[in-house]
Amino acid sequence: MSYRRRLTVLAILDSFIVLSAIYAGYLTLHPYLAIFKLETLMLTSVTLLVSHHLFSFIYKLYNKVWEYASIGELVTIVKAVTFSIMTTAVVQQIVIHDIYFRALMLAWMLHVLLIGGSRFSWRIYRDRYIKPKTAEKRALIIGAGAAGTMLVRQLMNKRDTGIKPVAFIDDDRKKYKLQILGLPVVGNSSHIAKTVETLRIDKIIIAIPSLNKNEMKRIFEECAKTTASTKIMPMIEDVMLGRVSVNQFRDVEVEDLLGREPVELDIDSISEFLTGKTVLVTGAGGSIGSEICRQIGKFNPSKLVLLGHGENSIYQIDMELRSKYKSEFEIIPVIADIQDRYRMFEVMEQHKPDVVYHAAAHKHVPLMEYNPKEAVKNNIFGTKNVAEAADAFGVKNFVLVSSDKAVNPTNIMGATKRVAEMVIQQLDKESSTSFVAVRFGNVLGSRGSVIPLFKKQIQAGGPVTVTHPDMTRYFMTIPEASRLVIQAGALARGGEIFVLDMGEPVKIVDLAKNLITLSGYSIDEIGINFSGIRPGEKMYEELLNENEVHSKQVFPKIRIGKAALVDGPILYEFIASLHDKDSETLKKQLVEIANTKVGLREVMKEAASF
Structure with a gap:
């Protein structure tokens, strides 16, 4: 879909949501507060519609790639909706010398719910039904820290990698039996062989940047007891600097297993x-x-x-x-x-x-x-x-x-x-x-x-x-x-x-x-x-x-x-x-x-x- 067409579709969708939200708010409260006046409703609708589109452009709401939507995008939606509601309240005060707080609060909640839901439901639909299915390798992620979480999020967003993360392994007992991004932490490194067999794992990915050589050797020895291939996630610094993608794994090299840390000279x-x-x-x-x-x-x-x-x-x-x-x-x-x-x-x-x-x-x-x-x-x-x-x-x-x-x-x-x-x-x-x-x-x-x-x-x-x-x-x-x-x-x-x-x-x-x-x-x-x-x-x-x-x-x-x-x-x-x-x-x-x-x-x- 072209940028212009995409912009038009989102603007029309948001216009419908904005008007629906304000009308739903007024109609819900009308039986109890008797505030249904046509002039007030028209003023509120027009003001809210214009201010919403204004703040959507300011916060680049129509430029977001919603298939990668996360908390950051949700915060942007809340900001745009909040400022548009505040602008409407100011206009109400200036023109009719009154602010309909309850109606605007209800409109704010419906506004956030419907706009956020429309964006995230599209991501869910795209992930499940539109993205091409490829033969996926079931992967066990060693390390449920920041690096492992980043890796899993990337693999979930990019289904064309052919790798499906299934579970985490982590030696931190506090994480055992918890879920991170929907994946369970099934045990520590001593459970690797059993987990690979139970969950039918094809690939093991080590995602612990701070791992020293002795720990790497110990973990690899556990991985070597299985038939799954073992890979290592690239360094976080290389990912951040754009040198490699987070899912560009490398093989475990013999240098990783020497049992001594490389000497980093000044x-x-x-x-x-x-x-x-x-x-x-x-x-x-x-x-x-x-x-x-x-x-x-x-x-x-x-x-x-x-x-x-x-x-x-x-x-x-x-x-x-x-x-x-x-x-x-x-x-x-x-x-x-x-x-x-x-x-x-x-x-x-x-x-x-x-x-x-x-x-x-x-x-x-x-x-x-x-x-x-x-x-x-x-x-x-x-x-x-x-x-x-x-x-x-x-x-x-x-x-x-x-x-x-x-x-x-x-x-x-x-x-x-x-x-x-x-x-x-x-x-x-x-x-x-x-x-x-x-x-x-x-x-x-x-x-x-x-x-x-x-x-x-x-x-x-x-x-x-x-x-x-x-x-x-x-x-x-x-x-x-x-x-x-x-x-x-x-x-x-x-x-x-x-x-x-x-x-x-x-x-x-x-x-x-x-x-x-x-x-x-x-x-x-x-x-x-x-x-x-x-x-x-x-x-x-x-x-x-x-x-x-x-x-x-x-x-x-x-x-x-x-x-x-x-x-x-x-x-x-x-x-x-x-x-x-x-x-x-x-x-x-x-x-x-x-x-x-x-x-x-x-x-x-x-x-x-x-």
Whole structure:
């Protein structure tokens, strides 16, 4: 129906209601008060009719979408009717020097009842008989708070979503057996499995924005006992800002079940550190490097240099940032290999960055066990090239992305990362540049991590391969890791190794079980095979050696440690000697030299004598 036609229909309907209300009021009272005078009735009718339409336009009563009518619309009707009655009373007093209060009060009540009823009855009729019926999934809403109520109201208004809310689950005992928007609160989270079976639930929707990770894991474990699919309602902030609709649900991700809260760093405090500065990120096309670039973009640097070896990955992050930030700051993609020392010096000289985030590295543990020379060339020589180029051209801050595998390493990847830390710590003593390292555990979803592998195995029908039932790792999300790296740069004084408080380590087998369940399968359907510990792997990871632990926290949930320093000449002599060593000697000496449980100085001297 067009706007003009709709307006005409509503105006005619309201005119009929207004006249009916005033006549009904006068006729009802006439036998008792003898007030039926034609002049008075005509004056009242005309005044009420004109004033009603006037206030209806003022309060936009004809512009309301009544299929979504609620208390707000009812209040608007009451206001329009009240002011029109008051106007009529004033006109009566001026013209006939009397006000017929009882008749006007009765007209007011009939007016509100009939106009409100006409609007809301249309909504009820439309919902029941006009809206197209679709195959609806019966949904159980977890959380009977503000978010759950908003969700149910939206689902009831938009029947084309194909989702029909049936009941609430809430752990607040005060709400048990009550009804909210016509839906019963049938129990707490321990009743999920029983409720799904009893009410024939197809879909479970978690609508508790304040839910922490432990509670999420507990609730999901209850949901996993059922055959219903489990979804999560989007964040309220995203709904309010219009980024997503309230009924745009997402799947439960493994990040939701880690049992630890994501670390929200105070990234506003680092705006002074990055705004208006030239920033260079190595490995900018990688999982961590690209997310660092996204985070940096929020602080409006003057120039962001994306350095990487992979043409396609640099192209992708370059296009993404250009699309998002338009021409807010200069974005320069640089294809270069950190092993090319001359090229690193050339890039530093050309762009003269204020801050360098060094995220380029070989990180795959088993692959590096088979290719130790490549690990040395990239992780040690490459880091040395970039760091010394930064020193030569006056970079203010240099942040090395390191790994928990650098602590007491048993593998070539961890050992090369530890030596890289030694290089930047030594340079920090010699340079005006502030050099720091950041250690964190495994990053969920990064290339080469366990999550994508598990997902592929599940999609292929299984089994999922886990190395050992007791294998544990620390985990964090890519945005968390990237924010930590940026925060560390702002906190740097020089020589530190920053470590995120990553909570409790997670068993890999538990991670595999959660992923299988999240994918809609039972563990028996997919299966889990234990393949044995791979070359270079440790059963448990550490974030700081006992000699490195400092009780001081420089930032909430960020610890700081200072690893044992070594003599520069011995370190550089040892690194130079790595060019001529075979793979087996490289492995032996690197692991030994990087293992800080042994006397570092003595090991360095011994290694340098080879």
